Amino acid sequence: MKAKVYVTIKQSVLDPQGVAVQGALHSLGFEEVESLRVGKYMELELGDVSQEAAGERVKEMCEKLLANTVVEDYRYELEG
Amino acid sequence: MKFAVLVFPGSNCDVDCYKAVEQVLGEPVDYVWHTATDLSAYDCILVPGGFSYGDYLRCGAISRFAPVMNEVAKAAEEGKFVLGICNGFQILTEAGLLPGALRRNMSMKFACRDTVLKVENNDTPFTRDYAAGEEIVIPIAHGEGNYYCDEETLEELRANNQIAFRYKSNPNGSVEDIAGITNKAGNVLGMMPHPERAVNEILGTTDGKKMFTSIINAWREQHDAANVR
Known part of the structure; x- marks a missing residue:
């Protein structure tokens, strides 16, 4: 089983890094970029576990460590 | 009164904290490694600045699971004084x-300079030697403050008087210019500026000294009150 975890700054929280990257794209002529948020992407190899068990565990990992839910949102995909 | 300065892999203000206690107060102080599982000997725990665990994932995200952090939570619960500075605040x-x-930081830059702070609440064990509204010069050094x-x-935070310090001129984009806050009980304080770097004339400012004298005065008051009983 493989999990892909995506962590991004919450919509309600300013992402200074995203704003800076968006500004850089604008200065390169990509004016159509209306908003940009920089996040993190993590790949986890989980061994031989069921989809249901993996989902539960990955959620717990996100809540405990992988995301700081005060300022970040997370989502994950399971494969295998 | 006995002080502990926690040391994580990547802490780099631990020596400054240790020296500040030694020089300003002359009280016993120990370095305590992040693997320690007993802080019962200490009355005040200093969580110093630096880049613990390389700031991997998020600042402070991995350090918070170090064995010593269970003991810090216990000490905080018992009403002992816990002061987190910079990475310690994180x-x-x-x-x-x-x-x-x-x-x-809003600017995306590491900010390293003196800042003027306003003492918003001088009714805490960490700020009692300052006047209410006093303006003090304390340096900052952070990229994520x-x-x-x-x-x-x-x-x-407002209702419980938990905002201890505000920046006079906001250096990083903090909500309401907040530089330091306490927990509800007031015995845990976190701040981005470095009072331990502001205890010696040669470093440009001594305005941080009163944080350390506040702590010992608060402790003495508690301690003497206990003796009288």
Whole structure:
């Protein structure tokens, strides 16, 4: 089983890094970029576990460590 | 009164904290490694600045699971004084001992300079030797000191007088210019500026000294009161 975890700054929280990257794209002529948020992407190899068990565990990992839910949102995909 | 200065892999203000206690107060102080499982000998725990665990994932995210952090939570629960400075503040928020989180500075730059702070609450064990509203010069050195909390938490911070320090001129984008906060009980304080770097004339400012004298005066008051009983 493989999990892909995506962590991004919450919509309600300013992402200074995203704003800076968006500004850089604008200065390169990509004016159509209306908003940009920089996040993190993590790949986890989980061994031989069921989809249901993996989902539960990955959620717990996100809540405990992988995301700081005060300022970040997370989502994950399971494969295998 | 006995002080502990925690040391994580990547702490780099531990020596400054140790020296500040030694020079300003002359009280016993020990370095305590992050693997320690007993802090019962200490009356005040200093969580120093630096880049613990290389700031991997998020500042303070990994340190908060170090064995010693269970003991810090216990000490906080018992009413002992816990002071987190810079990375120490980030660790205390990640650990849930203080509300909110520290985001990347608005400017995206590492800010390293003197700042003017206003003492918003001088009724804490860490600030009692300052006058209410006193303006003090304390240096900052951080890339992620942009304090954030939601509106509801901010309301609570205001209502409980948990905002200890505000910047006179906001260097990082912090909500309401917040530079330092306490927990509800007032015995845990986190701040981005470095009072331990402001205790010697040769370093440009001695305005941080009163934080250390406040701590010992608060402790003496508690201690003497206990003896009288």
